[in-house]
Amino acid sequence: MIGEMEELKYEDNPDPGRWRHRKKEGAGRSVLALVMVLALFGVLGGGAWFAYDRYGGAFFAADYDGPGTGEVIVKVEKDQFAPAIGKTLESAGVVKSAQAFVNAAKDNPDSQNIQVGSYKLKKEMKASDALLMLLDRKNLAVEGVxxxxxxxxxxxxxxxxxxxxxxxxxxxxxxxxxxxxxxxxxxxxxxxxxxxxxxxxxxxxxxxxxxxxxxxxxxxxxxxxxxxxxxxxxxxxxxxxxxxxxxxxxxxxxxxxxxxxxxxxxxxxxxxxxxxxxxxxxxxxxxxxxxxxxxxxxxxxxxxxxxxxxxxxxxxxxxxxxxxxxxxxxxxxxxxxxxxxxxxxxxxxxxxxxxxxxxxxxxxxxxxxxxxxxxxxxxxxxxxxxxxxxxxxx
Known part of the structure; x- marks a missing residue:
């Protein structure tokens, strides 16, 4: 049975009902780190891009580019927060990384409206697209007779x-x-x-x-x-x-x-x-x-x-x-x-x-x-x- 609506919560969020953006100082440090990484890519050449693709989660959240293919059923459980949902999606091959889904959820204020239930999604989806499908009740997979x-x-x-x-x-x-x-x-x-x-x-x-x-x-x-x-x-x-x-x-x-x-x-x-x-x-x-x-x-x-x-x-x-x-x-x-x-x-x-x-x-x-x-x-x-x-x- 599809349960009542559950708010998404985040591991580092003091207010689970609303995502708070990082302070500007943190954002500045992130930009500086990005510049340093890009400079490093310039020194290492093509091999660095391979390393990024394989270990991209160390700098950015690895994500797919496409809209996805095929069909897979993924279940959102009661009291699951964004990281747990992200891990479920990653395990099912829907998103490339759980962190990409968490990031997409932080950027979308409607993410707290995901309902408990089973959803028809696609494999290898862009995390933000997967989030939109979870927010669309048309993708709920009916469990019944x-x-x-x-x-x-x-x-x-x-x-x-x-x-x-x-x-x-x-x-x-x-x-x-x-x-x-x-x-x-x-x-x-x-x-x-x-x-x-x-x-x-x-x-x-x-x-x-x-x-x-x-x-x-x-x-x-x-x-x-x-x-x-x-x-x-x-x-x-x-x-x-x-x-x-x-x-x-x-x-x-x-x-x-x-x-x-x-x-x-x-x-x-x-x-x-x-x-x-x-x-x-x-x-x-x-x-x-x-x-x-x-x-x-x-x-x-x-x-x-x-x-x-x-x-x-x-x-x-x-x-x-x-x-x-x-x-x-x-x-x-x-x-x-x-x-x-x-x-x-x-x-x-x-x-x-x-x-x-x-x-x-x-x-x-x-x-x-x-x-x-x-x-x-x-x-x-x-x-x-x-x-x-x-x-x-x-």
Whole structure:
């Protein structure tokens, strides 16, 4: 957890909250010493420059010239002063010398505002640049719980519980009304006549890394995640994209959640979403239903069961009227089946037009093939079989 702000203090500073400059007499002696050193360099020639580069800390604080390269995580601990931070940076290869960082901190009055935490920095940086990066909160490396794309709400609740110590049941209780957690009213309606379940938070738990605040409740954490979801939807202009498809944002979210599970590659998210739209809305597909194992398996998981491969699903599991996610349920599924990430969400609102009603993964690289007719689909399945895809092991 990122702690409260800590003042930088210096070993030779009587007032740790503020750096006091040296007296003029000391400054004069420093200039005289510099002149003597430069005169010595003139006598020794090029070898002195080598000595300076190697032992420069004896006269000046060795420092890098460049902006740095690569990335390294450096942690600023509580009660660390400038020299200690400098040593940490030097050990990590960020600055050339701890003293260069101390000098940069003395020259920058904002240095006392560095926060405790882990920072993403670069290697071989000029000390003053490293200081500026430490002062920029954008470089704080978040330490928290990471929610991967495609996780269900059950998986998210379990991860949040492990990180926070809050029981899963409290997250379930807090999620009973998503409108109270910050989900906008525009997301609680559909254009296809179906009702949005306000007790279903699935799809709104945007995949990202979240830092859990101290003393946060389950509701606090879920509100934080939905706030992030809303921000990401604004960036994507998601509602406007859904409107162009003549569907509600919620229906597009459902499609994205399915595409996230069904498509293995980013480039297939959009085309798979289009297949879903063609099946559910075009009127040209028998039953106008999705006929997907993934929705059936989601229902099994909701009921505490394990998902199954296609050949192991029973007729009752696939077609039971008690299952709202059943194989032949008409139209778009009643709710999301996962929490989709950026690629799936973008794919759902930019799904390219196509005549396809079928799709199948055809190789071990995860590529998807599409078909307009069942015969074309069967031909694609044969290709998948030749490539060793498990769909053919029945």
């Amino acid at each position: 990471t929610i991967p794309e495609g996780w269900t709400k059950m998986q998210v609740f379990a991860a949040l519980s492990k990180e926070s110590g809050i029981p899963v049941k409290e997250f379930e209780a807090a999620a009973k009304d998503i409108s109270k957690l910050g989900v906008p009213a525009a997301w609680l309606v559909r254009k296809d006549g179906k009702t949005v379940d306000k007790a279903n938070i699935e799809g709104f738990l945007y995949p990202a890394t979240y830092e859990i605040p101290e003393k946060a409740t389950a509701a606090d954490i879920l509100k934080m995640m939905i706030k992030n979801f809303n921000a990401e939807m604004t960036k994507l202009n998601f509602a406007a994209g859904a409107a162009k498809l003549n569907i509600s944002p919620y229906e597009a979210l459902v499609a994205a959640s399915i595409a996230q599970v069904e498509a293995l590659l980013p480039e297939d998210m959009g085309p798979v979403a289009r297949v879903l739209y063609n099946r559910a809305y075009s009127g040209d597909f028998p039953c106008n239903c999705l006929q997907l194992d993934s929705t059936v398996n989601y229902w099994l998981r909701l009921n505490g069961k394990e998902g199954k491969s296609s050949e192991k699903l029973t007729i009752d599991e696939m077609h039971s009227e008690d299952n709202p996610y059943r194989y032949n349920a008409p139209g778009m599924t009643i709710g999301p089946i996962s929490n989709p990430g950026e690629y799936a969400l973008k794919g759902a609102i930019t799904a390219p037009k196509s005549p396809y009603f079928f799709f199948v993964t055809v190789d071990k690289k995860g590529r998807t093939a599409y078909g307009k007719t069942y015969a074309e689909h069967q031909a694609n399945i044969k290709v998948a079989c030749k490539n060793g895809i498990p769909i053919c092991n029945n």
